[in-house]
Amino acid sequence: MDKRQExxxxxxxxxxxxxxxxxxxxxxxxxxxxxxxxxLQVLHQEHSDRLIRSKQNRIRTANFPQKKLLEELVESSLPDQARQKLPYLKTLKFIEEGQNVIFTGSPGTGKSHISIALGIEACLAGYKVFxxxxPSLINQLKEYKSERTLRSFELKFERYDLVxxxxxxxxxxxxxxxxxxxxxxxxxxxxxxxxITSNLPFLKWQEIFHDPVLTAALTDRLTHKSHVINMNGPSFRMKET
Structure with missing residues (x-):
């Protein structure tokens, strides 16, 4: 391709x-x-700058509570299933396939860290993340419902590449x-x-939903085409303490 066409x-x-x-x-x-x-030099620079800004914007609008990166993980300390699945999850192919990932297990074992880190990787790869x-999501949904803007949020929510x-x-x-x-x-x-990250196994989800039929339906839909990863193990935070 000549310069003019480029x-x-x-x-x-x-x-x-x-x-x-x-x-x-x-x-x-x-x-x-x-x-x-x-x-050509000016346009290449503009193109590069826009790519950087778009990545930064995707990370900012995803609303991560803190910055967690995959390279910061101490993989040898992760529970076995997480260690086995991590190489696949890093490829982000689960997003392409529309697959869910559910981390269940005791607190402090890296569930939130892995989730945020995968979310940041997805933003850098061009995916839209939420x-x-x-608790904060349910509060948002109740507010949207009272303000009669719930349908508008629903349309956005179902279009995110990764939630x-x-x-x-x-x-x-x-x-x-x-x-x-x-x-x-x-x-x-x-x-x-x-x-989804949860400190409860599926059998105990009914304790928070208070409805066995709804709990069974939600569990069935979430686990279909999903990777369910057991995160039980010693707490990182407890080790540090």
């Missing part, structure tokens, strides 16, 4: 129609070769909260990826 392709990607029209007619430049050389703890729901099981919620959470997670079932 500039035209970059202008299309960067949405710069005026420059593209100028470049289409070389008579607009006294010395086209020199002008194209400079212009992060929330269960991360943290801390399921730490706090129980009322019937309205259970139904709202069930409805929104069901929107994504079988189509888009959701990561």
């Amino acid at each position: 500039i035209i392709e970059l202008c299309k990607e960067l949405r710069l129609p005026s420059i593209r029209r100028m470049v289409n007619d070389e008579s607009n430049f006294k010395k086209p070769d020199e002008a194209f050389e400079v212009l 992060f929330a703890t269960v 991360i729901i943290d801390e399921l099981g730490y706090i129980s919620f009322d019937k309205e909260g259970a139904e709202l959470l069930f409805t929104h997670l069901s929107l994504r079932a079988g189509r888009k990826s959701t990561i």
Whole structure:
């Protein structure tokens, strides 16, 4: 590809129609070769800067509570199943396949760290990610419902490439909260990826949903096409203490 054509392709990607029209007619430049050389450098820099800004924007709008990276994990200290599954999860193929990932197990074993780190990797790879703890998500849903903007949020929620729901099981919620959470997670079932972390095994989810039928339905939908990873083990935080 010559410089002129490369500039035209970059202008299309960067949405710069005026420059593209100028470049289409070389008579607009006294010395086209020199002008194209400079212009190409400028456009490559703009393209690079936009890529960096878009990655930063995706990470910011995902609303992660803190920055956790995969390289910060002490993999040798992770529970066995997490250690075995991590190489696959790092590829992010589970997002392409619309598969769920469910981390269940005792506190302090790396569930939130892995989830946030995978979310950041997904943002860097160009995926749109949403992060929330269960209590904060339910509060948001109730507010949207009272303000009659719930449908607008639903449309956004089901389009995220990856949704991360943290801390399921730490706090129980009322019937309205259970139904709202069930409805929104069901929107994504079988189509888009959701990561869930929970300190409770599935058999105890009924304790927080207070409805055996709803609990069974939600468990069935979430575990379909999913990776369920046992995270029971000694607490990292307790070791550090």
